[in-house]
Amino acid sequence: MPDDDYLESLEGSYYVQGRDFVDAGIVSSEIKKSLKEKGMPEDIIRKVAVITFEAEINIISYAEQGTIQMFIRPDAITIEANDVGPGIADIELALQEGYSTADESIREMGFGAGMGLSNIKKFSDVFELTSEIGKGTRLKSVVKLNGQ
Amino acid sequence: MNLETLVEKLNLKCKCCWEKLKSTEVKGGYAGDLLSDVMANSSAGDVWVTRQVHQNIVAVASLKDLAGIIIVQGAVPEKDTIEKAQKEGIPIMVSEWSNFEVVGKVYQLLNNG
Secondary structure, eight states, X not given: OOOXXXXXXXXXXXXXXXXXXXXXXXXXXXXXXXXXXXXXXXHHHHHHHHHHHHHHHHHHHHOSEEEEEEEEETTEEXXXXXXXXXXXXXHHHHTSTTOOOOOHHHHHTXXXXXXXXXXXHHHOSEEEEEEETTTEEEEEEEEESSOO | OBHHHHHHHHTOEEEEOGGGTTTOBOOEXXXXXXXXXXXXXXXXXXXEEESOOSTHHHHHHHHXXXXXEEEOTTOOOOHHHHXXXXXXXXXXXXXXXXXXXXXXXXXXXXXXX
16 A cells, blocks of 8 residues: 555656547646756656556557646656547566557557557666556656665 | 758748747757657657657656658658647747658767768
């Protein structure tokens, strides 16, 4: 269970609508802006930008709807993405670079290359992915602020 | 090298944000049509060469602090793409050449002046 300190560190909570490619990137842009205003280091901002963009695109591509939340504590930024959707049947397979269940319309836009989740993992210091078939998926990604 | 020089030397058509060409320094380049690939592997200040024309390319360029986007093969950026680029201040340029030719020329310019 998350402790009170963690919950109090909630910096922003954003709604993401499934299949809405028109607004894709809006949440990650908001989050990036907010981190810039706080004077966060550039390399941290870029890591979080990749993580939130991929999380946002995943919700849009596969889920009905979802939320992306950002928590900021002195030692780390945590991104949580929760969605209501079909869930992921085989998480290990989904994490394999190149594996994708995206349909043609998604691929035509240059998404669905099977790189999203592995990108998130690559740019995270801590990465957790859990899913329930027919219910949804929960992603937690931590970027540490003080090196390792 | 700034974007203005690149536009002149490569004979690019600037579709958006010409007012930013002079002040935008091109530090390097990245080419690709897979958005996640560009998200993961491009660097700030890169000019991005792509065949994609839809509006999501603007979000990628903005999130990664890219210098601008060169659309290849004379492809026409969608109206929404230009509008979004205007809002985010991301220069969009179009070349008649293929991605192969554009990348070769940009590489040469950046490395030999």
